[in-house]
Amino acid sequence: xxxxxxxxxxxxxxxxxxxxxxxxxxxxxxxxxxxxxxxxxxxxxxxxxxxxxxxxxxxxxxxxxxxxxxxxxxxxxxxxxxxxxxxxxxxxxxxxxxxxxxxxxxxxxxxxxxxxxxxxxxxxxxxxxxxxxxxxxxxxxxxxxxxxxxxxxxxxxxxxxxxxxxxxxxxxxxxxxxxxxxxxxxxxxxxxxxxxxxxxxxxxxxxxxxxxxxxxxx
Amino acid sequence: xxxxxxxxxxxxxxxxxxxxxxxxxxxxxxxxxxxxxxxxxxxxxxxxxxxxxxxxxxxxxxxxxxxxxxxxxxxxxxxxxxxxxxxxxxxxxxxxxxxxxxxxxxxxxxxxxxxxxxxxxxxxxxxxxxxxxxxxxxxxxxxxxxxxxxxxxxxxxxxxxxxxxxxxxxxxxxxxxxxxxxxxxxxxxxxxxxxxxxxxxxxxxxxxxxxxxxxxxxxxxxxxxxxxxxxxxxxxxxxxxxxxxxxxxxxxxxxxxxxxxxxxxxxxxxxx
Numbered sequence: 499x500x501x502x503x504x505x506x507x508x509x510x511x512x513x514x515x516x517x518x519x520x521x522x523x524x525x526x527x528x529x530x531x532x533x534x535x536x537x538x539x540x541x542x543x544x545x546x547x548x549x550x551x552x553x554x555x556x557x558x559x560x561x562x563x564x565x566x567x568x569x570x571x572x573x574x575x576x577x578x579x580x581x582x583x584x585x586x587x588x589x590x591x592x593x594x595x596x597x598x599x600x601x602x603x604x605x606x607x608x609x610x611x612x613x614x615x616x617x618x619x620x621x622x623x624x625x626x627x628x629x630x631x632x633x634x635x636x637x638x639x640x641x642x643x644x645x646x647x648x649x650x651x652x653x654x655x656x657x658x659x660x661x662x663x664x665x666x667x668x669x670x671x672x673x674x675x676x677x678x679x680x681x682x683x684x685x686x687x688x689x690x691x692x693x694x695x696x697x698x699x700x701x702x703x704x705x706x707x708x709x710x711x712x713x714x715x716x
Numbered sequence: 717x718x719x720x721x722x723x724x725x726x727x728x729x730x731x732x733x734x735x736x737x738x739x740x741x742x743x744x745x746x747x748x749x750x751x752x753x754x755x756x757x758x759x760x761x762x763x764x765x766x767x768x769x770x771x772x773x774x775x776x777x778x779x780x781x782x783x784x785x786x787x788x789x790x791x792x793x794x795x796x797x798x799x800x801x802x803x804x805x806x807x808x809x810x811x812x813x814x815x816x817x818x819x820x821x822x823x824x825x826x827x828x829x830x831x832x833x834x835x836x837x838x839x840x841x842x843x844x845x846x847x848x849x850x851x852x853x854x855x856x857x858x859x860x861x862x863x864x865x866x867x868x869x870x871x872x873x874x875x876x877x878x879x880x881x882x883x884x885x886x887x888x889x890x891x892x893x894x895x896x897x898x899x900x901x902x903x904x905x906x907x908x909x910x911x912x913x914x915x916x917x918x919x920x921x922x923x924x925x926x927x928x929x930x931x932x933x934x935x936x937x938x939x940x941x942x943x944x945x946x947x948x949x950x951x952x953x954x955x956x957x958x959x960x961x962x963x964x965x966x967x968x969x970x971x972x973x974x975x976x977x978x979x980x981x982x983x984x985x986x987x988x
Contacts, residue, residue: 570947
């Protein structure tokens with residue numbers, strides 16, 4: 499088979515994109531678990547581990563560049579590398595949002611929970627589901643799955659609005675809750691932005707398969 | 717993550733059996749003339765063993781001349797001369813008393829137009845170099861023919877027609893036969909002068925794959941006017957312009973961040 503080396507490098511690139519997604523997803527999950535437990539040490543570890551994900555992002559971008567420079571990829575190979583390029587950036591941002599949540603946890607630790615966590619964990623579950631579906635869609639080149647995944651973003655947005663409204667009532671009724679409420683708003687905001695980034699990944703998967711770049715969930 | 721992961725080479729077993737030593741070459745301040753025409757101006761290049769080094773540059777820049785200095789082919793042209801040192805494993809191949817025929821066996825070469833000996837069979841072509849060196853033992857010849865044809869990724873296609881004329885093969889096969897012929901004498905270096913220029917795209921890619929596989933065992937230097945080929949196939953790339961060695965670097969670096977403006981202009985197609 500000709501171009502064996504190139505094909506192996508393409509496979510390795512795609513596998514490593516999924517590996518990066520797993521790392522970012524685990525960071526998001528850990529950050530919300532750390533929030534549940536109000537565990538500042540755990541949160542600190544998540545913040546430090548973000549460096550590994552940043553490094554992987556740079557490595558994958560570098561590999562994309564080198565494949566473009568050296569292998570003259572065409573057609574779907576070219577779109578795959580271009581998609582991988584952008585997807586790794588979205589994954590790096592995803593991990594940044596886990597870091598953001600963890601920083602909120604560090605600020606919340608040492609105080610009791612303002613309220614039971616219901617919507618925030620629900621948002622996190624949706625983010626994980628979207629991430630899994632985005633990576634399945636990427637590996638299987640499944641545009642229908644990418645579109646279905648992107649629709650869940652509406653649910654995440656709705657939950658974020660709900661969290662805002664609820665926390666607003668807390669803050670209005672008792673100003674002493676404001677610091678904790680604001681942190682929880684930030685957490686919800688981070689999760690909503692995480693879902694947006696995953697929706698971007700879905701757009702890139704569709705581009706990779708069809709060559710058409712369009713916004714999902716306008 | 718290495719940028720060129722050695723593949724499990726299908727051809728490599730034959731090559732491993734043939735090659736026991738790969739050498740590096742160092743060219744120091746090489747000048748060359750055709751009569752009074754000064755075509756190389758102090759070109760230097762260190763070529764590492766067991767790597768693919770590509771030499772690129774526009775037509776007429778001197779890259780083929782440089783290549784032919786590496787195995788003392790340049791001096792075969794009437795009126796041609798050269799100056800400078802070419803160290804094969806640290807020994808100057810131009811030193812007095814050095815046998816150029818021996819050099820050309822240790823540093824083999826394949827050319828742009830495949831040139832199997834027209835009157836000889838596939839088998840005879842493969843072992844031509846060995847016979848020329850005086851080998852008569854049938855077993856050694858048979859064994860070497862198979863190893864070299866395997867190493868050139870040609871064995872499966874010709875094993876049932878070793879007696880057919882070398883010229884009965886396709887262009888790509890003929891070129892691989894020439895590579896087998898060069899490998900049969902266990903060279904330390906293989907020079908390839910535009911080896912795929914006269915081949916179709918599929919045959920070209922096969923030659924490139926072969927060059928990469930062989931580089932696990934032997935030093936490969938390839939001159940090519942096709943810079944995409946250099947980008948695909950080589951570990952190190954050297955750029956020659958108007959007889960001068962302009963820039964040498966890892967292929968990654970040359971094709972993503974060339975240091976010299978002229979290198980950048982050439983590889984981005986600003987001139988050529």
